[in-house]
Amino acid sequence: MTSWIRWQDSLWPSPGEGDSPWRPWSGRIEKFLPYALLALSTVLSLLLSGSDPAVTLGLVGIAAVWLLLTFTLLPERWAEHPVVVAASFAGLVTIAAVLEGHETIFLIFMITGFFDAMRLRPAPLALAGIFVVSALINTMPDGGPLRAFAEQPALWTVITLVQTAAVGGGGLASAAMARQHAERKRVLDELAAAQEENAVLQRQLLSQAREAGVLDERQRLSQEIHDTLAQGFTGIITQLEAADEAKSDPVEWQRHVGSAMALARENLTAARRSVRALGPQPLAGATLPDALDEVSRLWSGRTGVEVRFTTTGTSRALHPEIEATLLRITQEALANVEKHAAATIVGLTLSYMADQVTVDVRDDGRGFEPGTARPAGDSGFGVPGMRARVARLAGTLHLESEPGGGTAVSANLPALEVRP
Template sequence: MMLAISTLLAVPTNAAFGVGRTGWYVMGGLVAGAAVLEGVAVRVGLARRGPSVGTTVYYWLRWALAFCLAWINPLFAFYAAMGYFGAGRFLLPRLVKPGLAASAVILAGSQAGGLPPENAAQWALFGALLAINLGLVAAMFHLDTKEYERTRAQVATIAELEGANKALQEALDENAQLHSQLLVQAREAGISDERRRLAAEIHDTIAQGLTGIIAQLQVVANTDDPRLSREHLDRAADLARHSLGEARRSVHNLAPAALDDATLAEALKKTVAEWSARTGVRADFTVTGTAEPLHEEIEASLLRIAEEALSNAARHAAATRLGVTLSFMAGQVTLDVRDDGRGFDPLAVPARSGGGGFGLDGMRARAERLAGGVTVESEEGGGTAISAHVPLVRHDQ
């Protein structure tokens, strides 16, 4: 394109630059040679190959043709200007600066009126213009180098980002697999925990009820007093009906029937009174702090813990007095069950295998499921104190 433009400009201006017949012939031959060179370069795709020996030869052949044509007619400087734009693509790295300087010589000569300069003034003008062109070339080369470095940095950054994205995707895939495994483990743990909870519920309802019935029937078997027998048979029947209701309710939702129409404090007070009437042991119930309606699971767990503690006291303590205290404190609810019975060594009580859900283990498991705990203080002949504490979670939370 630039060769054609330069030729179109040179043909009508040859006379103005004193180009004779011989110059016309030489110019025609050089233009034809340049056209053939450009056609070969396009055909073999030199511009797409990158710097090599072949592209370097092409660049210097083009420069030589442009120099000769500009010597004949300075307007071929348009063709010579292509040297500025092709140096980085065609020349080997060590020859880029010399190639740019050589192209600047052609441009400066054309700007000074043609090559060679005819007098000292033209030589001075040529020198000044060459210095200006070399300065511009140096500035453009510097900017081009910076742009090239910035491009390389961007390419490196993009490569790093691609690597980071790949690593992130691998991490996400690994996390997805771990999540699936955790879901399976959580499901299995939930099934196991639910089984333990069901076992504890059965123990706290049917087993305790049957224990009470057996105790009442043993009294009947060991007495000849019809009135006393009738009294204990009635208690056994009441216990059987109560246990049956609890069993049915446990099948439905595992919630204590005592909490259906009563608060935790009311249910505990009733449970303690019934236990006292059934065992003949004096039992007191006390509430401290401001009583609040608690979350259903909190109330059910504390009631079951109290029932288990009372059942243990009835079977083992041989107490004459028992006290139950429900305490509402800042962020915590505490249930204390104390008796003056024979006591025991807590360290000597064997834990059920598998962390079972009965007795002291069952009470601890219930409290720990609610981020709470159970402590036991006892000594032989000194009574027993069981304290359960759980977070205070209100009904509407």
């Protein structure tokens, strides 16, 4: 039943079914074909037949009026009502049968009945209508269906059934083509909608990526400023405060002032270079072990805290971002030792492994309880900044400390080597 309904709807859509893919041509056929076939039959009859033209034209006039009243001029709200369609079909087939009985050439007009039958509802009634039209179109020239089926029932039954199956099969094939066309159109519409949605999402993602990139760059700049200028100024302030406390000792005072001046010059140079490139200056033209050795030596000379630097494994050139991150973490860890630990010895170890590289900074200072609030005056870029740097490169940061037991910071990153 469902397939027959689809067949009817696809091959001969109702006026309200404007979205049917067959509507452009089926609408025109539905509107003009009955009149065209009637006119063609009439012209051929007048040219070829010897019958009284007045009778022929009278019957043709009745057929035309019936088409106008029940089809063309019928209000749209009634056009597809099953009762109206059945009445229209019955009248059309009756008039066409009379015309064909009068003149055989009007079997051309009878073809209209096949199309009108396809509008019948429900589907079995449409099939019955096709059967009736087939029987009339084949038997009217031989005296009508009653006489033909009475004289040769097997012959006319087979002919009618075959023609009914052919017309119905054509309808089903047309319905299948219509469904395929509609499905393709639906898929294309969905694909177009999906592409438009993807384009919108892509624009949103690009916008979000730009915003994230701006935020990430701001965070990076903040960390660079903290790791260069802020640390330098902290060291200068520390040396100047120590010099102020050593006013009574000219030698000690001079040592702290000299350290402050040296640190200021170093910080100024680093700031100028950072403005140009924002890169970790100790790595410029140096390997990571050499850069860490220089940083620890300068820090030790400034603070008076011994630094024991060692390297394990086979050193090799790593990706610049990896080396820069390890350098910055070392600088931040040493800055935290200077500000908070009151340590006497710091151990700094750079370890190269097969697929990882690690920096460990350990001190023998006062330590603290992990998880407690940061000491007053902490800028907030210490441990959180180190964690953020490591996380961006898929690494890990471990912090161990206890009151009176010193602190250990370990940063582990993937050992991504430089590819030629």
